[in-house]
Amino acid sequence: MKKTPSAHYRIAIRQGKDWMSHSRDPMHDQVHAGNVEKKAIEVYRELVSSHYPGIRAINPELARIAAWWHDCYKAQMGSYGFYANIYEGRESAKIIRVQLKNLLSREELELLADAVHYHSGSAQLWYLFFNRARSPLHRILLEADAYDILGTDNLRERFRHVFGLPSKLEYLILQIIIPMMLPLYLKTKTARKDLFKRIFTFWKAWFGPSPFVLEYLRKRTPEHKKRHFSLVIISWDDCMALTYPALISVYRTILRKFGIRAHSDEIISKALNDFHSSHIAFGIHDTETFRDQLETSIQKQAWNILLLPLVRKTVLSLANRCPVAIVTDTSESLVNSCLKRYGLTRSISDVRAGIRQSGRPNPVTTLIKHFHRKPSDVLLVCNHPHDIRIGRNAGTAVAYFLPQENEPYLPYIGQRSDTEDFTLRQFSDLLDIVDG
Numbered sequence: 001m002k003k004t005p006s007a008h009y010r011i012a013i014r015q016g017k018d019w020m021s022h023s024r025d026p027m028h029d030q031v032h033a034g035n036v037e038k039k040a041i042e043v044y045r046e047l048v049s050s051h052y053p054g055i056r057a058i059n060p061e062l063a064r065i066a067a068w069w070h071d072c073y074k075a076q077m078g079s080y081g082f083y084a085n086i087y088e089g090r091e092s093a094k095i096i097r098v099q100l101k102n103l104l105s106r107e108e109l110e111l112l113a114d115a116v117h118y119h120s121g122s123a124q125l126w127y128l129f130f131n132r133a134r135s136p137l138h139r140i141l142l143e144a145d146a147y148d149i150l151g152t153d154n155l156r157e158r159f160r161h162v163f164g165l166p167s168k169l170e171y172l173i174l175q176i177i178i179p180m181m182l183p184l185y186l187k188t189k190t191a192r193k194d195l196f197k198r199i200f201t202f203w204k205a206w207f208g209p210s211p212f213v214l215e216y217l218r219k220r221t222p223e224h225k226k227r228h229f230s231l232v233i234i235s236w237d238d239c240m241a242l243t244y245p246a247l248i249s250v251y252r253t254i255l256r257k258f259g260i261r262a263h264s265d266e267i268i269s270k271a272l273n274d275f276h277s278s279h280i281a282f283g284i285h286d287t288e289t290f291r292d293q294l295e296t297s298i299q300k301q302a303w304n305i306l307l308l309p310l311v312r313k314t315v316l317s318l319a320n321r322c323p324v325a326i327v328t329d330t331s332e333s334l335v336n337s338c339l340k341r342y343g344l345t346r347s348i349s350d351v352r353a354g355i356r357q358s359g360r361p362n363p364v365t366t367l368i369k370h371f372h373r374k375p376s377d378v379l380l381v382c383n384h385p386h387d388i389r390i391g392r393n394a395g396t397a398v399a400y401f402l403p404q405e406n407e408p409y410l411p412y413i414g415q416r417s418d419t420e421d422f423t424l425r426q427f428s429d430l431l432d433i434v435d436g
């Protein structure tokens with residue numbers, strides 16, 4: 001065999017890498033080719049040390065080139081398909097004969113094209129049943145390529161690349177059957193290393209508990225099983241809307257009129273824990289004027305208040321299951337104007353203010369009475385320690401939900417001493433709790 005200059009091998013490898021890095025097929029991309037290259041060199045060394053017939057005539061660089069070019073046809077495919085599976089070897093060989101014509105000697109090119117042509121399809125059956133490799137290079141490629149069948153890189157990506165239910169099913173079945181054949185198929189020690197362990201890991205990655213399944217199982221645990229509720233009461237300010245920034249700005253303006261300069265932290269800790277008595281905490285005695293101004297300014301801010309993610313969608317679905325009411329510490333009219341803006345007026349059965357206001361009946365208890373409900377059939381959704389306590393005292397079930405957006409305010413709203421029955425990771429988790 002005529003010797004090809006090493007610079008040409010390097011170019012052929014570089015071009016192969018470039019080709020595969022533009023692959024449209026996540027099952028046959030540069031990750032797969034890179035894995036095959038690594039294994040191909042190991043298999044080559046094993047064959048050299050075991051004096052495999054004809055191995056001395058093979059250049060290790062050729063094994064690397066085979067690894068980078070063997071799937072060049074599939075790399076161009078936009079989807080998984082029957083034709084590509086059967087004829088990919090033949091098609092890749094055609095590409096190789098054109099692309100590498102000026103970089104390899106004629107003999108090397110033919111040896112490479114032959115190994116690639118027969119790395120898939122029926123030649124694999126000859127290898128499986130009769131241990132027939134067409135050449136040492138063919139053997140290296142078959143072993144290294146099959147070794148990577150158990151690779152677990154981008155499993156989900158690979159599955160997304162298979163279109164249509166029949167193809168997806170066929171693909172999943174192959175993921176079960178092919179690994180079972182590998183112990184018979186693979187002949188070299190290199191490729192058989194840790195084989196059963198790798199098969200198990202591969203199946204676990206495909207069919208074992210994925211984050212999706214684990215999440216599903218979590219929701220099936222007794223504490224997360226759906227329950228029947230005849231009324232859901234949600235705390236507006238902490239769970240449904242991002243009101244804190246608007247409130248801080250309103251407070252700052254009014255306090256300034258009273259000659260008081262307050263930092264956001266102070267406003268949060270004094271005002272947001274008891275909206276209606278907050279003026280006392282700031283040393284303001286003119287209750288009437290302060291409340292009037294607060295109410296007017298807050299109304300002006302209504303357009304500025306945003307519902308938190310998934311709230312609208314969840315409330316619309318929830319309202320088909322049972323009545324949904326809102327409790328707030330700010331004002332009923334503020335909540336109502338926001339609900340109107342979001343088209344939720346008809347989905348909310350009642351809005352009551354004053355949840356943190358001392359000295360008057362609590363709106364949670366008032367709502368339970370108003371709807372003639374058993375407290376144990378009512379779910380209160382909140383995160384403020386005061387509200388959790390209200391729910392506990394009233395005898396309702398409590399779901400804790402702290403939106404990510406409100407986390408920065410958490411240090412200012414005090415320690416909670418009561419625990420919840422449900423913890424929501426996102427607002428829409430309510431739909432997993434409340435039975436329809």
Ligand SMILES: [Fe+2]
Nearest residue numbers: 070071088120
């Ligand atoms: Fe292939």
Ligand SMILES: [Fe+2]
Nearest residue numbers: 032070071145
């Ligand atoms: Fe491959």
